[in-house]
Amino acid sequence: MAQLNMVQAINLALAQEMERDDRVLLLGEDVGRDGGVFRVTEGLLERFGADRVLDTPLCESGIMGAAIGMAAYGLRPVPEIQFMGFTYSAFEQLFAHAARLRSRSRGRYSCPMVVRTPYGGGIKAPELHEESTEALFCQVPGLKVVVPSGPYVAKGLLVAALRDPDPVLFLEPTRLYRLLREEVPDGEYLVELGRARVARQGGSVTVVAWGSMLERVLKAVEGYDAEVLDLLTLNPFDSEAIVASVQKTGRLVIVHEAAKTCGFGAEIAATVAEEAILHLRAPILRVTAPDVPVPLAKLIDHYLPDVQQIRSALDEVLQY
Amino acid sequence: MPELILADFHVKRLQVLNEKGEADPELLPELSDAQMWRMYELMLLARIFDERAVALQREGRIGTYPPIRGQEAAQVGSAFALTGKDWLFPSFREMGAHLTLGYPVAQLLQYWGGDERAQKAPPQLNIFPFCVAVGSQIPQAAGAALAARYRRDPVAVVTYFGDGATSKGDFHEGMNLAGVFNLPLVFICQNNQWAISIPLKGQTASASLAQKAIAYGFEGVQVDGNDVFAVYRATRQAVEKARSGAGPTFIECLTYRMADHTTADDAGRYRSAEEVAYWEERDPILRLERFMEGRGLWNPQKRDEAAARGAAIVDAGVAEMEALSPPAAAELFEDVLATLTPRQAGQRKVR
Numbered sequence: 001m002a003q004l005n006m007v008q009a010i011n012l013a014l015a016q017e018m019e020r021d022d023r024v025l026l027l028g029e030d031v032g033r034d035g036g037v038f039r040v041t042e043g044l045l046e047r048f049g050a051d052r053v054l055d056t057p058l059c060e061s062g063i064m065g066a067a068i069g070m071a072a073y074g075l076r077p078v079p080e081i082q083f084m085g086f087t088y089s090a091f092e093q094l095f096a097h098a099a100r101l102r103s104r105s106r107g108r109y110s111c112p113m114v115v116r117t118p119y120g121g122g123i124k125a126p127e128l129h130e131e132s133t134e135a136l137f138c139q140v141p142g143l144k145v146v147v148p149s150g151p152y153v154a155k156g157l158l159v160a161a162l163r164d165p166d167p168v169l170f171l172e173p174t175r176l177y178r179l180l181r182e183e184v185p186d187g188e189y190l191v192e193l194g195r196a197r198v199a200r201q202g203g204s205v206t207v208v209a210w211g212s213m214l215e216r217v218l219k220a221v222e223g224y225d226a227e228v229l230d231l232l233t234l235n236p237f238d239s240e241a242i243v244a245s246v247q248k249t250g251r252l253v254i255v256h257e258a259a260k261t262c263g264f265g266a267e268i269a270a271t272v273a274e275e276a277i278l279h280l281r282a283p284i285l286r287v288t289a290p291d292v293p294v295p296l297a298k299l300i301d302h303y304l305p306d307v308q309q310i311r312s313a314l315d316e317v318l319q320y
Numbered sequence: 321m322p323e324l325i326l327a328d329f330h331v332k333r334l335q336v337l338n339e340k341g342e343a344d345p346e347l348l349p350e351l352s353d354a355q356m357w358r359m360y361e362l363m364l365l366a367r368i369f370d371e372r373a374v375a376l377q378r379e380g381r382i383g384t385y386p387p388i389r390g391q392e393a394a395q396v397g398s399a400f401a402l403t404g405k406d407w408l409f410p411s412f413r414e415m416g417a418h419l420t421l422g423y424p425v426a427q428l429l430q431y432w433g434g435d436e437r438a439q440k441a442p443p444q445l446n447i448f449p450f451c452v453a454v455g456s457q458i459p460q461a462a463g464a465a466l467a468a469r470y471r472r473d474p475v476a477v478v479t480y481f482g483d484g485a486t487s488k489g490d491f492h493e494g495m496n497l498a499g500v501f502n503l504p505l506v507f508i509c510q511n512n513q514w515a516i517s518i519p520l521k522g523q524t525a526s527a528s529l530a531q532k533a534i535a536y537g538f539e540g541v542q543v544d545g546n547d548v549f550a551v552y553r554a555t556r557q558a559v560e561k562a563r564s565g566a567g568p569t570f571i572e573c574l575t576y577r578m579a580d581h582t583t584a585d586d587a588g589r590y591r592s593a594e595e596v597a598y599w600e601e602r603d604p605i606l607r608l609e610r611f612m613e614g615r616g617l618w619n620p621q622k623r624d625e626a627a628a629r630g631a632a633i634v635d636a637g638v639a640e641m642e643a644l645s646p647p648a649a650a651e652l653f654e655d656v657l658a659t660l661t662p663r664q665a666g667q668r669k670v671r
């Protein structure tokens with residue numbers, strides 16, 4: 001087994017699925033010759049040819065719309081949007097068409113595709129390059145939203161997403177692309193969509209996180225008897241795992257790097273309030289970014305939740 | 321039934337100054353020697369600024385930066401035709417236009433250093449913030465042009481963008497609005513022939529970008545974008561036409577990005593050294609130097625003096641930028657809304 005970073009793991013998943021299934025093809029800005037701006041698709045053009053790895057013009061709505069047509073036609077397109085901030089110009093295609101094609105056509109057509117996009121902050125990049133507006137997408141029924149937190153799960157989740165019969169938004173935490181290396185099996189394995197992973201066992205407080213926040217949470221909980229859940233799929237999310245853990249620990253802290261208001265943490269908190277309120281021994285706390293646009297480099301460290309803020313929240317619920 | 325021809329069109333290409341620096345006297349715009357020299361100095365300043373910005377990025381003193389090397393004539397030549405009253409909707413690669421209009425050097429560097437306080441344009445300029453989402457500034461410019469017409473203000477609205485932007489829906493919607501409403505809008509496309517790794521032919525199958533204007537009902541012209549006089553001449557005409565209410569113009573400046581797409585990019589992955597060398601010989605600054613030398617306006621010593629002045633301006637800007645104190649965390653909340661929401665106010669307090 002090789003030690004891979006997340007870029008390599010995702011590349012491997014794409015290559016293996018393209019090898020296995022000739023319906024899988026990639027399209028997007030700079031994905032071919034340049035191998036993607038983060039090099040995630042490096043080498044795939046050489047290996048699979050320009051019919052399967054398409055360098056497109058600069059047109060996010062066009063890329064998304066074209067992928068919908070391909071998917072409805074029976075292919076498995078993997079459109080890449082260069083940064084999450086540029087999915088906004090493809091919203092209409094994604095929301096009004098991809099997510100509801102199956103329902104609108106009463107099952108006559110479906111839209112199996114995986115939209116890949118780098119996501120999240122902490123890389124000191126220009127405006128709109130560090131967005132984490134995952135909750136926007138979770139509001140749309142018909143669209144699955146997946147966020148890996150490291151190389152191993154990235155590969156397994158991506159393979160599962162590529163075989164899923166419905167559209168999946170696959171958010172790749174940019175800060176993690178090259179931060180961690182893990183053992184990644186070369187052979188086939190799937191990480192099931194919709195299931196959370198217990199990243200650390202513990203008894204006195206549950207911490208729920210996803211994407212690049214997981215790495216920070218694991219640092220923050222050192223010295224605490226905390227159970228950490230890595231959500232992995234945000235829609236549909238594993239409410240059972242969360243409720244079961246809260247029933248055990250009686251306390252819940254949710255950490256996300258998106259703004260607080262209407263962030264995905266609100267959905268989790270509401271679900272626990274509905275299903276396990278009598279198990280709570282302290283208020284549910286959310287550690288999030290403030291309700292401001294994602295700033296540029298000079299302020300990004302003040303924007304993203306840090307280890308200290310997570311520890312303060314743990315102390316607060318433990319001492320309640 | 322005979323077929324009727326419904327439209328028939330041709331596309332013009334304008335060049336004033338050839339590669340040897342020889343000008344067509346018929347086409348040479350009316351500019352005094354002092355104005356020509358000023359154009360030269362601004363192009364040199366833009367080049368020096370750019371070189372310094374790239375170096376600052378390499379030293380970790382600013383963040384990712386998109387170089388403009390090779391596009392100085394397109395930027396200075398076009399902005400030279402504008403006044404502070406005109407409105408500018410830039411993309412992110414027109415620092416030469418900013419410098420021409422007097423945008424402070426320190427502020428440009430401050431922005432690329434990751435400090436968005438720098439996006440507040442000085443009060444005497446109507447310049448929109450740098451726009452990172454490709455093409456999205458174009459319909460906004462159409463809106464400003466609508467407003468200018470409504471107010472009967474004799475100003476032109478100018479929007480800059482690259483060849484890649486012409487593939488976006490926003491470009492087409494903006495062009496269509498400009499045509500339908502006959503707006504005082506000038507579209508300046510810096511066709512630098514690459515959108516990151518995608519060459520022009522991966523962006524469009526049409527023979528020129530200029531001809532796209534025809535479908536929207538107004539004039540499109542291609543100019544040699546490395547010829548500062550051609551760019552100036554075309555922009556001047558387009559701006560006057562706009563200010564006088566005669567409608568929009570699309571100007572395609574055919575130029576070349578000699579540097580990487582940004583300091584985070586490696587253009588060696590997708591284009592050949594020969595191609596770059598070909599364009600280095602067509603360097604817009606070199607071309608203007610040759611012309612001015614022929615007129616007795618230029619010699620290496622004058623260039624060195626001008627370069628020293630440019631370097632001093634940039635040095636001062638760097639020093640000013642580096643003397644700024646970093647934004648405080650509470651700055652996150654500045655101007656997010658006219659009045660913060662109660663939750664934002666609470667979040668601000670604890671930072």
Ligand SMILES: Cc1ncc(C[n+]2csc(CCOP(=O)(O)OP(=O)(O)O)c2C)c(N)n1
Nearest residue numbers: 086413452453454482483484485514515516
């Ligand atoms: C809507 C959108 N999609 C993708 C990007 C990423 N990106 C930044 S610049 C660029 C290429 C732009 O090419 P062009 O319009 O020709 O301008 P140039 O960079 O050559 O000046 C891309 C794909 C972006 N900033 N905005």
